[in-house]
Amino acid sequence: MPPVWTTPHRPAPVDAVVSLPGSKSITARALVLAAIADGPSRLVRPLRARDTDLMAAGLRALGVQIADAGDDQLVVPGPLRGPAEVDAGLAGTVLRFLPPVAALADGDVRLDGDARLRDRPNAGLIAGLRGAGVRIDDGGRGRAPFTVHGTGRVRGGAVTVDASESSQVVSGLLLAAARFDDGLDLSLAGKVPSMPHVDMTVTTLRAHGVDVTATERGWRVSPGPIAARDVVVEPDLSNAAPFLAAALVTGGQVTVRDWPELTTQPGAQLDRLLTQMGAAVTRTPDGLQVTGAGGIRPLVADLGEVGELTPVLAALCALADGPSRLTGIGHLRGHETDRLQALDEVLTAVGARVEQLPDGLVIEPGPLRAATVDSYADHRMVHAAAVLGLAADGIRVTGADAVTKTLPDFIDRWSALLGAPAGVVR
Numbered sequence: 001m002p003p004v005w006t007t008p009h010r011p012a013p014v015d016a017v018v019s020l021p022g023s024k025s026i027t028a029r030a031l032v033l034a035a036i037a038d039g040p041s042r043l044v045r046p047l048r049a050r051d052t053d054l055m056a057a058g059l060r061a062l063g064v065q066i067a068d069a070g071d072d073q074l075v076v077p078g079p080l081r082g083p084a085e086v087d088a089g090l091a092g093t094v095l096r097f098l099p100p101v102a103a104l105a106d107g108d109v110r111l112d113g114d115a116r117l118r119d120r121p122n123a124g125l126i127a128g129l130r131g132a133g134v135r136i137d138d139g140g141r142g143r144a145p146f147t148v149h150g151t152g153r154v155r156g157g158a159v160t161v162d163a164s165e166s167s168q169v170v171s172g173l174l175l176a177a178a179r180f181d182d183g184l185d186l187s188l189a190g191k192v193p194s195m196p197h198v199d200m201t202v203t204t205l206r207a208h209g210v211d212v213t214a215t216e217r218g219w220r221v222s223p224g225p226i227a228a229r230d231v232v233v234e235p236d237l238s239n240a241a242p243f244l245a246a247a248l249v250t251g252g253q254v255t256v257r258d259w260p261e262l263t264t265q266p267g268a269q270l271d272r273l274l275t276q277m278g279a280a281v282t283r284t285p286d287g288l289q290v291t292g293a294g295g296i297r298p299l300v301a302d303l304g305e306v307g308e309l310t311p312v313l314a315a316l317c318a319l320a321d322g323p324s325r326l327t328g329i330g331h332l333r334g335h336e337t338d339r340l341q342a343l344d345e346v347l348t349a350v351g352a353r354v355e356q357l358p359d360g361l362v363i364e365p366g367p368l369r370a371a372t373v374d375s376y377a378d379h380r381m382v383h384a385a386a387v388l389g390l391a392a393d394g395i396r397v398t399g400a401d402a403v404t405k406t407l408p409d410f411i412d413r414w415s416a417l418l419g420a421p422a423g424v425v426r
């Protein structure tokens with residue numbers, strides 16, 4: 001990969017059908033549940049990218065067998081044990097889903113990752129696990145690195161957590177809770193962002209035979225076995241965002257194959273959001289088809305449920321025909337980078353006027369100009385720059401290899417999307 005990626009400029013309408021690899025979030029949940037299930041499981045077409053490879057490596061370090069079988073993965077649970085070191089890279093899913101599993105292991109498990117991981121908030125999870133009887137040494141920081149002193153079992157019971165900084169705190173605790181001696185009666189202190197991701201967790205647990213009920217203040221998980229299940233992983237709908245956005249920017253047409261009829265992925269909301277921005281969105285026998293009309297309408301929306309769509313939507317806002325206001329996304333300051341700050345810098349560099357709100361952004365488009373921008377080690381900032389580059393000639397990105405986090409061949413796929421006449425881009 002060149003150190004600086006010059007994003008392709010494409011004023012002509014795109015016309016393509018795109019197939020995308022599996023969902024990061026579904027793969028992460030499938031791996032974790034398979035690792036603590038009551039028998040072996042097959043994951044069909046899981047995502048193979050940095051985040052999910054780190055999840056698999058972390059589980060292997062705890063004693064789980066995970067083998068590749070063509071495009072699939074076979075997972076065989078074993079006794080969970082330490083001592084172990086887990087590298088979470090920059091993956092929020094590993095940072096928040098593995099510590100509750102580590103607590104079930106017999107022995108110490110130390111978790112660390114990239115320099116930026118050490119800034120990502122995790123006090124809610126650490127306090128929640130302590131409330132469930134787990135001993136954790138985090139030097140009082142509430143962040144990585146920390147050591148989970150696993151004893152082979154977790155008491156569980158009534159626990160109150162603050163998950164206002166990440167829904168993954170809730171998901172991490174719920175995923176392992178059926179294996180706690182007393183299950184878990186989880187109460188929330190405050191609001192939780194990205195609620196569709198919590199719904200995804202609850203739905204996935206039920207599909208594995210776990211008894212989860214919503215309570216007035218949260219969720220209750222009964223103790224019991226987690227049934228091993230083979231899981232067919234849906235395409236990643238959040239990673240569909242830049243490809244569908246290309247239809248809007250160029251006034252072209254993009255179809256994403258195998259768009260699920262029913263899904264818990266928040267990316268499903270692209271249908272509604274891109275329609276609001278002026279796209280015609282239809283379902284065809286192939287998948288979800290987005291057609292751009294030649295202009296982009298501004299977006300005024302609370303994106304709290306779909307925070308991970310923000311970078312691409314914000315890029316579209318910088319190309320719209322009026323000012324946009326995106327709110328409900330204060331927690332994005334704790335993502336791969338401070339995404340509100342990063343988007344402010346990038347959109348300003350290409351000519352927009354940006355105002356940061358405590359929980360969002362106001363974006364006023366301006367005359368576009370060429371710029372070299374950073375990836376901030378954030379895959380979705382590369383997606384955003386790629387979308388801007390369609391409209392502005394001369395957008396260059398340093399550190400574009402950040403895309404390995406969830407879509408390692410993004411740059412090849414993007415080039416193919418733009419080079420392809422009508423046809424399948426793989």
Ligand SMILES: O=C(O)C1=C[C@@H](OP(=O)(O)O)[C@@H](O)[C@H](O)C1
Pocket residue numbers: 024025026028092093165166167168171193194197198307308331
């Ligand atoms: O549970 C998950 O798979 C995710 C939950 C969300 O995290 P936050 O609630 O921290 O935004 C989302 O942004 C992330 O990309 C994936």
Ligand SMILES: C=C(OP(=O)(O)O)C(=O)O
Pocket residue numbers: 090091092093308335336380406
């Ligand atoms: C926020 C994201 O990732 P993570 O799972 O690392 O939190 C993301 O993919 O947009």
